[in-house]
Amino acid sequence: MSISIASMVPKKSDAQIEAEAKNLEEYWNYFASMVKPTDKLLMDWYNMGKNILFEGAQGTLLDLNFGTYPYVTSSHTILSGISIGTAFPLRKIDNVIGVFKAYSTRVGDGAFPTELFDDTGNQIRIRGNEFGSTTGRPRRIGWFDAVAGRYSTRINDLDTLAVTLLDVLSGLEEIKICTGYWLGEARMEEFPADPIVLQQVKPEYLSLKGWDADITACKKINKLPKAAIEYLEAIQDLLETRISIVSVGKERSQTIVIK
Secondary structure, three states, X not given: OOOOHHHHOOOOOHHHHHHHHHHHHHHHHHHHHHOOOHHHHHHHHHHOOOOOOOOOOXXXXXXXXXXXXXXXXXXXXXXXXXXXXXXXXXXXXXXXXEEEEOOEEEOOOOOOOOEOOOHHHHXXXXXXXXXXXXXXXXXXXXXXXXXXXXHHHHHOOOOEEEEEOHHHHOOOOEEEEEEEEEEOOEEXXXXXXXXXXXXXXXXXXXXXXXXXXXOOOOOOHHHOOHHHHHHHHHHHHHHOOEEEEEEOXXXXXXXXXXX
Protein backbone atom coordinates (compact mmCIF):
# COMPACT_ATOMS: atom_id res chain seq x y z
CA MET A 1 0.00 0.00 0.00
CA SER A 2 1.35 3.44 -0.94
CA ILE A 3 0.38 6.66 0.83
CA SER A 4 0.65 9.99 -0.91
CA ILE A 5 2.04 12.76 1.27
CA ALA A 6 -0.09 15.26 -0.62
CA SER A 7 -3.22 13.35 0.38
CA MET A 8 -2.25 13.69 4.06
CA VAL A 9 -2.04 17.50 3.93
CA PRO A 10 -5.40 19.17 4.66
CA LYS A 11 -6.59 21.13 1.65
CA LYS A 12 -7.10 24.83 2.31
CA SER A 13 -9.94 26.86 0.94
CA ASP A 14 -9.39 29.87 -1.30
CA ALA A 15 -10.33 32.13 1.58
CA GLN A 16 -7.75 30.51 3.86
CA ILE A 17 -5.04 30.83 1.22
CA GLU A 18 -5.93 34.48 0.64
CA ALA A 19 -5.84 35.21 4.38
CA GLU A 20 -2.45 33.50 4.73
CA ALA A 21 -1.04 35.44 1.77
CA LYS A 22 -2.27 38.68 3.36
CA ASN A 23 -0.51 37.81 6.63
CA LEU A 24 2.72 37.06 4.78
CA GLU A 25 2.46 40.37 2.93
CA GLU A 26 2.14 42.19 6.25
CA TYR A 27 5.25 40.42 7.56
CA TRP A 28 7.15 41.36 4.42
CA ASN A 29 6.16 45.00 4.70
CA TYR A 30 7.52 44.99 8.26
CA PHE A 31 10.82 43.27 7.43
CA ALA A 32 11.45 44.63 3.93
CA SER A 33 13.63 47.53 5.07
CA MET A 34 15.82 45.10 7.03
CA VAL A 35 16.53 42.77 4.10
CA LYS A 36 19.67 43.56 2.12
CA PRO A 37 22.04 41.67 -0.21
CA THR A 38 24.45 40.35 2.42
CA ASP A 39 27.49 40.24 0.16
CA LYS A 40 27.25 43.91 -0.84
CA LEU A 41 26.34 45.11 2.65
CA LEU A 42 29.38 43.42 4.21
CA MET A 43 31.78 44.61 1.50
CA ASP A 44 30.45 48.17 1.88
CA TRP A 45 31.18 47.99 5.60
CA TYR A 46 34.61 46.53 4.93
CA ASN A 47 35.48 49.26 2.42
CA MET A 48 34.34 51.89 4.95
CA GLY A 49 36.87 50.50 7.43
CA LYS A 50 34.27 49.12 9.83
CA ASN A 51 35.07 46.18 12.09
CA ILE A 52 33.11 43.03 11.23
CA LEU A 53 32.81 40.13 13.68
CA PHE A 54 31.66 36.69 12.61
CA GLU A 55 30.79 34.20 15.34
CA GLY A 56 30.56 30.47 14.75
CA ALA A 57 27.53 28.92 16.41
CA GLN A 58 28.78 25.34 16.74
CA GLY A 59 32.02 23.41 17.03
CA THR A 60 34.30 22.22 14.23
CA LEU A 61 33.50 18.55 14.83
CA LEU A 62 29.84 19.24 14.03
CA ASP A 63 30.70 20.51 10.54
CA LEU A 64 28.71 18.78 7.81
CA ASN A 65 31.79 17.87 5.76
CA PHE A 66 34.67 17.81 8.24
CA GLY A 67 32.95 16.81 11.47
CA THR A 68 32.40 13.39 13.02
CA TYR A 69 29.81 12.28 10.47
CA PRO A 70 27.02 11.21 10.86
CA TYR A 71 26.89 12.95 14.25
CA VAL A 72 27.01 16.44 12.74
CA THR A 73 24.77 19.42 12.10
CA SER A 74 23.30 20.40 8.73
CA SER A 75 25.59 23.36 8.06
CA HIS A 76 29.23 24.40 7.78
CA THR A 77 30.62 25.35 11.18
CA ILE A 78 34.26 25.91 10.21
CA LEU A 79 35.89 29.11 8.95
CA SER A 80 34.85 28.56 5.33
CA GLY A 81 31.22 28.64 6.48
CA ILE A 82 31.55 32.43 6.57
CA SER A 83 31.88 32.64 2.79
CA ILE A 84 29.27 29.95 2.19
CA GLY A 85 26.76 31.72 4.42
CA THR A 86 27.45 35.36 3.61
CA ALA A 87 29.65 35.45 0.46
CA PHE A 88 32.22 37.52 2.36
CA PRO A 89 35.70 36.66 0.99
CA LEU A 90 37.92 34.71 3.38
CA ARG A 91 40.96 36.64 2.11
CA LYS A 92 39.55 39.76 3.79
CA ILE A 93 39.50 38.16 7.26
CA ASP A 94 42.59 39.23 9.20
CA ASN A 95 42.14 37.52 12.59
CA VAL A 96 40.68 34.12 13.49
CA ILE A 97 40.24 33.19 17.16
CA GLY A 98 39.44 29.59 18.05
CA VAL A 99 37.29 29.21 21.17
CA PHE A 100 37.94 26.10 23.26
CA LYS A 101 36.57 25.05 26.61
CA ALA A 102 39.29 24.11 29.11
CA TYR A 103 37.83 20.59 28.92
CA SER A 104 35.81 18.76 26.28
CA THR A 105 32.05 18.33 25.98
CA ARG A 106 29.73 16.65 23.57
CA VAL A 107 25.95 16.60 23.15
CA GLY A 108 24.28 13.45 21.89
CA ASP A 109 25.87 10.42 20.27
CA GLY A 110 29.22 10.14 18.54
CA ALA A 111 32.81 9.15 19.27
CA PHE A 112 34.36 10.87 22.29
CA PRO A 113 37.81 9.39 23.04
CA THR A 114 38.45 11.39 26.24
CA GLU A 115 35.00 10.97 27.79
CA LEU A 116 34.88 10.69 31.58
CA PHE A 117 32.43 8.37 33.31
CA ASP A 118 33.61 8.93 36.89
CA ASP A 119 33.12 11.43 39.70
CA THR A 120 35.61 13.82 38.10
CA GLY A 121 33.46 14.07 34.99
CA ASN A 122 30.37 14.66 37.11
CA GLN A 123 32.17 17.33 39.15
CA ILE A 124 33.16 19.19 35.98
CA ARG A 125 29.62 18.85 34.63
CA ILE A 126 28.07 20.36 37.77
CA ARG A 127 30.64 23.14 38.21
CA GLY A 128 30.46 24.05 34.53
CA ASN A 129 26.65 23.81 34.45
CA GLU A 130 26.95 21.46 31.51
CA PHE A 131 23.28 20.76 31.02
CA GLY A 132 21.13 21.50 27.99
CA SER A 133 19.56 24.95 28.31
CA THR A 134 16.23 23.71 26.94
CA THR A 135 16.11 20.00 27.73
CA GLY A 136 18.28 19.98 30.86
CA ARG A 137 20.00 16.90 29.47
CA PRO A 138 23.51 16.36 30.94
CA ARG A 139 26.30 17.00 28.45
CA ARG A 140 29.04 14.42 28.04
CA ILE A 141 32.32 15.50 29.65
CA GLY A 142 35.94 14.66 28.84
CA TRP A 143 39.51 15.85 29.16
CA PHE A 144 40.89 18.40 26.70
CA ASP A 145 41.69 16.64 23.41
CA ALA A 146 44.76 18.16 21.78
CA VAL A 147 44.48 15.82 18.77
CA ALA A 148 41.05 17.21 17.93
CA GLY A 149 42.32 20.66 18.91
CA ARG A 150 45.19 20.52 16.41
CA TYR A 151 42.77 19.39 13.72
CA SER A 152 40.44 22.31 14.44
CA THR A 153 43.36 24.73 14.58
CA ARG A 154 44.64 23.61 11.20
CA ILE A 155 41.44 23.53 9.16
CA ASN A 156 40.28 26.88 10.58
CA ASP A 157 43.74 28.49 10.20
CA LEU A 158 43.54 29.90 13.73
CA ASP A 159 45.65 32.89 14.70
CA THR A 160 45.10 32.61 18.45
CA LEU A 161 43.10 30.61 20.99
CA ALA A 162 40.51 31.59 23.57
CA VAL A 163 40.26 29.14 26.48
CA THR A 164 37.02 29.40 28.44
CA LEU A 165 35.78 27.93 31.75
CA LEU A 166 39.27 27.52 33.21
CA ASP A 167 37.79 28.16 36.67
CA VAL A 168 35.72 24.96 36.39
CA LEU A 169 38.91 22.89 36.73
CA SER A 170 39.86 24.45 40.08
CA GLY A 171 39.92 21.89 42.88
CA LEU A 172 41.05 18.92 40.77
CA GLU A 173 44.21 17.19 42.00
CA GLU A 174 45.12 16.00 38.51
CA ILE A 175 44.22 17.35 35.07
CA LYS A 176 44.85 15.47 31.85
CA ILE A 177 45.31 16.45 28.22
CA CYS A 178 44.99 13.93 25.40
CA THR A 179 48.18 14.13 23.31
CA GLY A 180 47.63 11.22 20.93
CA TYR A 181 45.50 8.19 20.10
CA TRP A 182 46.33 4.50 20.08
CA LEU A 183 44.71 2.16 17.59
CA GLY A 184 45.94 -1.24 18.68
CA GLU A 185 49.76 -1.01 18.59
CA ALA A 186 49.79 2.07 16.32
CA ARG A 187 50.07 5.58 17.76
CA MET A 188 48.17 8.33 15.97
CA GLU A 189 48.86 12.06 16.27
CA GLU A 190 46.37 13.10 13.58
CA PHE A 191 42.61 13.20 13.96
CA PRO A 192 41.17 10.29 11.92
CA ALA A 193 38.78 11.06 9.09
CA ASP A 194 37.10 7.68 9.50
CA PRO A 195 34.44 7.82 12.28
CA ILE A 196 34.72 4.05 12.77
CA VAL A 197 38.42 4.44 13.58
CA LEU A 198 37.62 7.29 15.97
CA GLN A 199 35.24 4.99 17.86
CA GLN A 200 38.06 2.47 18.35
CA VAL A 201 40.98 4.65 19.46
CA LYS A 202 42.28 4.91 23.03
CA PRO A 203 43.61 8.25 24.32
CA GLU A 204 47.19 8.87 25.42
CA TYR A 205 47.39 11.42 28.22
CA LEU A 206 49.75 14.04 29.56
CA SER A 207 49.08 14.31 33.29
CA LEU A 208 49.41 17.71 34.97
CA LYS A 209 49.08 18.87 38.54
CA GLY A 210 45.84 20.64 39.40
CA TRP A 211 45.24 23.69 41.60
CA ASP A 212 42.97 24.45 44.54
CA ALA A 213 42.85 28.25 44.40
CA ASP A 214 39.73 30.16 43.41
CA ILE A 215 40.79 31.94 40.21
CA THR A 216 37.53 33.75 39.45
CA ALA A 217 38.91 37.12 40.62
CA CYS A 218 42.15 36.94 38.59
CA LYS A 219 42.54 39.88 36.21
CA LYS A 220 45.98 39.08 34.78
CA ILE A 221 47.48 35.87 33.51
CA ASN A 222 50.44 36.05 35.88
CA LYS A 223 48.05 36.08 38.85
CA LEU A 224 46.86 32.56 38.07
CA PRO A 225 48.29 29.64 40.06
CA LYS A 226 51.46 28.15 38.61
CA ALA A 227 49.67 24.91 37.77
CA ALA A 228 46.95 26.78 35.83
CA ILE A 229 49.59 28.67 33.83
CA GLU A 230 51.40 25.40 33.08
CA TYR A 231 48.11 23.88 31.89
CA LEU A 232 47.54 26.77 29.48
CA GLU A 233 51.14 26.60 28.27
CA ALA A 234 50.72 22.88 27.57
CA ILE A 235 47.66 23.61 25.41
CA GLN A 236 49.60 26.32 23.55
CA ASP A 237 52.51 23.98 22.90
CA LEU A 238 50.36 21.06 21.77
CA LEU A 239 48.23 23.18 19.43
CA GLU A 240 51.24 25.30 18.38
CA THR A 241 49.09 28.41 18.68
CA ARG A 242 49.18 31.29 21.16
CA ILE A 243 46.40 31.79 23.71
CA SER A 244 45.08 35.36 23.60
CA ILE A 245 42.00 35.11 25.83
CA VAL A 246 41.24 33.17 29.02
CA SER A 247 37.94 33.25 30.88
CA VAL A 248 37.76 32.51 34.60
CA GLY A 249 34.03 33.04 35.07
CA LYS A 250 30.81 33.79 33.23
CA GLU A 251 30.94 37.58 33.58
CA ARG A 252 32.55 39.81 30.96
CA SER A 253 34.79 41.22 33.68
CA GLN A 254 36.18 37.72 34.25
CA THR A 255 37.91 37.64 30.88
CA ILE A 256 41.68 37.94 30.75
CA VAL A 257 43.02 39.37 27.48
CA ILE A 258 46.67 38.50 26.88
CA LYS A 259 48.47 41.06 24.75
